Every structure is written in C-alpha cells, then in structure tokens.
Amino acid sequence: MKCDVVIIGAGPYGLSAAAHLTTIKGLDVRVFGQPMSFWAGMPTGMLLRSNWTATQIAGPGKHFTLEEYQASSGDKFSLPVPLESFIRYGLWYQQQAVSQLDRRLVTRLENAGSLFNVMLQDGELIQSRRVIIAAGIGQFAWRPPEFDPLPSSAATHTGQHHDLRRFANQDVLIVGGGQSALESAALICEAGGHARVIARSQRIHWLGGWASKTLHHRLGALTRKVLYAPTDVGPAGISQLVARPYLLQRLPRALQDKLRARAVRPAGARWLADRLNEVPIELGRSVISAVAGDSKVRVRLDDGTERTVDHVLLGTGYRVDMGRYEFLSPELRSRIAVIHGYPHLRLGLETSVPGLHIVGAPAAWSFGPIMQFVSGSHFASCSLLQAVGGSSARAKAMDDKSFVPADVAIP
Numbered sequence: 001m002k003c004d005v006v007i008i009g010a011g012p013y014g015l016s017a018a019a020h021l022t023t024i025k026g027l028d029v030r031v032f033g034q035p036m037s038f039w040a041g042m043p044t045g046m047l048l049r050s051n052w053t054a055t056q057i058a059g060p061g062k063h064f065t066l067e068e069y070q071a072s073s074g075d076k077f078s079l080p081v082p083l084e085s086f087i088r089y090g091l092w093y094q095q096q097a098v099s100q101l102d103r104r105l106v107t108r109l110e111n112a113g114s115l116f117n118v119m120l121q122d123g124e125l126i127q128s129r130r131v132i133i134a135a136g137i138g139q140f141a142w143r144p145p146e147f148d149p150l151p152s153s154a155a156t157h158t159g160q161h162h163d164l165r166r167f168a169n170q171d172v173l174i175v176g177g178g179q180s181a182l183e184s185a186a187l188i189c190e191a192g193g194h195a196r197v198i199a200r201s202q203r204i205h206w207l208g209g210w211a212s213k214t215l216h217h218r219l220g221a222l223t224r225k226v227l228y229a230p231t232d233v234g235p236a237g238i239s240q241l242v243a244r245p246y247l248l249q250r251l252p253r254a255l256q257d258k259l260r261a262r263a264v265r266p267a268g269a270r271w272l273a274d275r276l277n278e279v280p281i282e283l284g285r286s287v288i289s290a291v292a293g294d295s296k297v298r299v300r301l302d303d304g305t306e307r308t309v310d311h312v313l314l315g316t317g318y319r320v321d322m323g324r325y326e327f328l329s330p331e332l333r334s335r336i337a338v339i340h341g342y343p344h345l346r347l348g349l350e351t352s353v354p355g356l357h358i359v360g361a362p363a364a365w366s367f368g369p370i371m372q373f374v375s376g377s378h379f380a381s382c383s384l385l386q387a388v389g390g391s392s393a394r395a396k397a398m399d400d401k402s403f404v405p406a407d408v409a410i411p
Helices: 012-021 066-073 083-097 179-190 210-227 238-242 245-249 253-263 270-276 330-335 361-367 374-399
Strands: 002-008 029-032 106-112 115-120 125-133 155-157 171-175 194-199 281-283 287-292 297-301 306-309 311-314 356-358
Touching (some): 002 115, 012 083, 012 374, 106 330, 179 194, 179 270, 179 311, 238 245, 238 253, 245 253, 361 374
Parallel strands (some): 002 029, 125 356, 155 311, 171 311, 194 281
Antiparallel strands (some): 106 115, 297 306
16 A cells, blocks of 8 residues: 555654644545553653643644633643643544544554555555654653663653552652652652652752742733743743744754753752652762662662662653664664764754654754654644645645744745
C-alpha cells in the first residue's frame, strides 16, 4: 500500500499534525500508534503545570479546543488541569479529528529511494512519500551514570510509574528538583510513603507564586500580553521570543542555548509547595554513588554522608538521543544529521533526509524550547502544513491566528 504521509505517533503532536494535514484535499495521510500512550503511563493523580492556553492541542482554526471538549463531554475542570482530564481530552480530540487512526505500532522505518518503507507490527508494509516522526520522549528517559550499578528493582525513572501508591510504607529517595520529582514526592507522601528529595540546585524554582501574581497584577492585562506568550514557556520577554522559533533561529547559537536553558530550567508549580511540607528536601547536593544491598539502597552524597532507602526514584528528566528510536533502520539513522543527540532540522521540521520530518522534543535544538511542550504543536503543525501542502496551505497557515500570532509563516 502507498500513501502520501505517514505519521508515527498519536500523542498531542501526532494528532495535531494529522488534524492539520487532513485539511489538504486529496492528501492521503495515515497515522499509527496508541493515542496518548505516553501520557496514559504517567502517575495517576498528577496535575499539569501549564496554563489553559498552553494545554490546548492545536487544531486547525479554532477547532478541538478544551472548551469544545468540555461542552460536548460535560467533563468540567479548571487549572491546574488533572492529568486524567487531559488524557480524556486527547482521546476525544483523536476521535473527532483523527478517526482514521491505526493503533498498530511501527517497528521499522527505512529509506527506499524516493519513498519510505514503513513496517508495522503485524508485518504489513506501507510505502509513503513523507514520514513525520511524532514518537514522543518515552525512549529518552535520562538515568545518570552513577545509578548504573542499581538494578531496575532498586532505581527507576518517574516516567516508568503509572501508580505511585506502590511506594506506600517505603522510604523513597527522589533525585531532581523539577515538577516531576516534586510532584512524585507529594504523591508518594499522600499515599502513605516516606519521600525525601535531593537536588543539585541551590533552591527550588517555583512558578506562579505570590511574587509572580503580584507582578502580573501590577503589569496589567495589556502589558502581560506583551511580555508573556500564550505558549507559557519562559519568563517575561523570553516567553515571547521562544514562541517565535524562526526569530529565535536568527540569534547566535550560544545565545539560543542560554535562552533555552533559562526557559526550561527545573521548576515546580507553586501549588505544590504546601503538599511538600512533610517532605525533607536537601538542596545543593549530588549523588556520587549508589549500591544495592539485599533489600535496601545505600546512596552516598558529595558531602560524604549516606542515605539508606528502599528505592531511588529518578526525576532526572529526558535527554533526546535519536539513536534510541529503535524503529529507525541503521542506514536511515546514519543519514540524519544530529547535533548533541538532536536532529538538525530545516524549514518544515524536515531532517537532512528529504521527506522525513520530526516534531516534538527532538525539534527543540533547531526550533527552541516550545517544542518540548504541548503548546509547540501549533507552530509544528502549521510548519508541516506549509511544507507538505504548498502555497495554498501556506496561506491557510498564515491566516491561522487562533493561538498565537507568532512567525508561523516561513520567511
């Protein structure tokens, strides 16, 4: 079977890309994957840190919004958005906008001249002129090397747990100072476990706290709109810059890297603070070694002290490494230009292999930190629409001001 476009992955980026591209008349688009699978694997009870506009999965025009979902489903919620509600929203989005979704997984992708061979889990082969990889970050969970000696029974990543209640009545050391680590600590404590947090940073960066609200109040609505983009990534001023990837690209690389680091530094939502009152948090400390015993884990810190716990939970984030996409054939992987694990992308989020596009977090080196968040799906989908659909689709993307009037038009 042949088609025009294959999309690998059915999370927010894959669904948004499909919804946009299927507006192109006559374009045969096939989408493969389990909808919202990464999000469905996250710990039950979590709340999203992003604001309302940044939690929207971008649809063509003003369609498939959170408001539309709530009106049609009766599922009422507000900020912070519960993870379970966001997953239900994503599944509703898929049913409304991507009803042709094929839930089979792609097991191999290889180049075949002007086409791509897409092998599915049941052995069926699809040939496509273009492929869009929207496979998410699940494969990129970062496990620092000092924890290599520990078996999976003694140390796991936060992304590996759907239900943290398994740690009830256990002592758990959580490594990291960002939202995932902090919220995991709160959930373990609330489930009857004993959590403690260790982070390298000298302080916890809280988002949306009293100081932020006071600043917003003093600025007024118009000034806030000037300083903060609806994408909700980065502090005042930087927020507007990183919301415009083509503008960000024009800056020196060193400055881009600094802005990205500032925009996505580890931080926790202010509403978490009260839930951590009973959780010991040690700052400015690093783990230098970890050893598993018969039933305990002994962790040594950089100050020479030790902690003995039942389990180590790594809230250490994700590091993009294209080599971890196992469905890529070795030959195809070798042709993708990569910088520090990230693909080097051109206009339309196209790799060095013509016709192969990548969206989501792997696009962050080329197009900035909003690619690491749901709010980047607007820019990504409009860029794909222009690249795949030609001049008519480009005009449609330029007219789409429903989310943020950034530089979605190719300069």
